[in-house]
Amino acid sequence: MANDRLRALEEVEKEIGTVLQCAGNIILELSKEKHNASFLDRQLSQFTTSVNRVETELSNQIRYLTQVATGQPHEGSTYSARKDCQMALNRVDYARVKLGELGRTCEILLDTQT
Amino acid sequence: MTTQRILPQSKETLLQSYNKRLKDDIRSILDNFTEIIKTAKVEDETQVSRATQAEQDHYEMHVRAANIVRAGESLMKLVSDLKQFLILNDFPSVNEAINQRNQQLRSLQDECDKKLTTLRDEIATDLYELEEEYYSSSYSPWDSSDLPLCEAFHRQDGSDSPEDLRGLVGTSLSGRAGDGSGGISRGSTPGQLNGHGTATAEHP
Numbered sequence: 001m002a003n004d005r006l007r008a009l010e011e012v013e014k015e016i017g018t019v020l021q022c023a024g025n026i027i028l029e030l031s032k033e034k035h036n037a038s039f040l041d042r043q044l045s046q047f048t049t050s051v052n053r054v055e056t057e058l059s060n061q062i063r064y065l066t067q068v069a070t071g072q073p074h075e076g077s078t079y080s081a082r083k084d085c086q087m088a089l090n091r092v093d094y095a096r097v098k099l100g101e102l103g104r105t106c107e108i109l110l111d112t113q114t
Numbered sequence: 115m116t117t118q119r120i121l122p123q124s125k126e127t128l129l130q131s132y133n134k135r136l137k138d139d140i141r142s143i144l145d146n147f148t149e150i151i152k153t154a155k156v157e158d159e160t161q162v163s164r165a166t167q168a169e170q171d172h173y174e175m176h177v178r179a180a181n182i183v184r185a186g187e188s189l190m191k192l193v194s195d196l197k198q199f200l201i202l203n204d205f206p207s208v209n210e211a212i213n214q215r216n217q218q219l220r221s222l223q224d225e226c227d228k229k230l231t232t233l234r235d236e237i238a239t240d241l242y243e244l245e246e247e248y249y250s251s252s253y254s255p256w257d258s259s260d261l262p263l264c265e266a267f268h269r270q271d272g273s274d275s276p277e278d279l280r281g282l283v284g285t286s287l288s289g290r291a292g293d294g295s296g297g298i299s300r301g302s303t304p305g306q307l308n309g310h311g312t313a314t315a316e317h318p
Contacts, residue, residue, distance in 0.1 A: 005207065009197050013190060020186045023147050027179070030154050047147075051140060054189065058136050061196055062129055069203040071125045076212045081219040088226040095230055099237075109248070 005061065012057050015050045022047035128199070135192050142185040146178040153178075 022043045029040055153171050160167040201208075 005200055005204065006197060009193050009200070013193050016186055016189050016193070019143065020183065023143075023182060027150060027154075027175075030151070051144065055136065055140050058189075058192070058196070059133075061200070062132050062136070065196070065199060065203065066126075066129050068205065069125050069129070069199070070205065071203075074202070074205060074208050076209060078212055078215045078219065081216040081223075085219040085223045085226075088223040091230060092226050095233065106244070 005064075008057060009061065012054055015054050015057075019047060019050045019054065022050065125203075132192060132196065132199075135188065139185040139189045139192070143182050146181045146185070150175050150178050150182075 025043045026040060026047065029035055029043070153174055157167070162170075
């Protein structure tokens with residue numbers, strides 16, 4: 001859910017780039033002696049679509065934030081779960097170290113016997 | 115559909131400023147672009163000479179193009195501010211992200227503990243057999259008077275007197291020269307007995 005909204009905002013950033021790109025292409029085409037009318041039409045329609053899309057999406061996001069924002073700081077955290085998981089991983093490492101020592105001990109004993 | 119919320123003044127003012135910035139930037143882009151297209155039209159009659167008019171049009175287009183770019187940059191900054199505001203103040207998604215992360219971490223922890231428990235059960239069996247084999251081996255460096263741990267455990271089942279048990283412990287410990295470990299636990303590694311490795315006893 002969080003990622004969807006952030007991804008939508010990233011799409012808006014790309015659309016803003018498209019708006020400026022289309023505006024530049026139109027002016028560049030108009031600066032030529034012979035204009036390609038179909039190219040101009042395509043770029044203009046894309047420019048208009050992108051501008052409308054940017055305005056709509058950003059308005060929606062601001063409206064959503066007006067509904068959802070409380071002004072209080074969020075006090076949740078994942079610290080306890082992270083700590084428990086870290087201790088579990090430490091237990092696994094410790095078990096691995098001890099098994100390594102046991103293995104080496106067995107090898108040493110086998111070597112002394114042979 | 116829209117719920118009436120009483121926001122703090124600062125947050126409400128901030129969101130209103132975001133709206134204003136959005137409207138101003140979009141209007142700036144559209145107006146400046148329209149004016150550039152209008153200025154591109156070639157006029158037959160001009161008040162000043164053609165060269166002067168061309169120079170003026172060129173400068174005006176330059177400024178309007180710069181305005182379009184500035185408005186685009188301002189929109190990008192607005193998007194960045196909205197992203198920041200969303201991350202800090204969108205509580206439903208923050209709660210969901212926290213719950214997801216907690217769930218991932220707990221499942222990883224449960225998996226680690228389950229595997230450790232399985233490992234413990236398997237190694238307990240193997241360790242017992244290894245100890246039996248080691249202490250009953252004819253190549254073992256121990257004296258025949260020393261009591262192996264598995265034997266000590268066997269005898270402990272049969273003998274009830276604490277003195278006997280202490281005697282067994284003392285006998286078995288006297289064979290462990292210089293390792294410093296004092297515990298009789300099935301988890302201690304045989305490597306300690308010869309003075310190799312670390313001299314720590316595991317006490318469950």
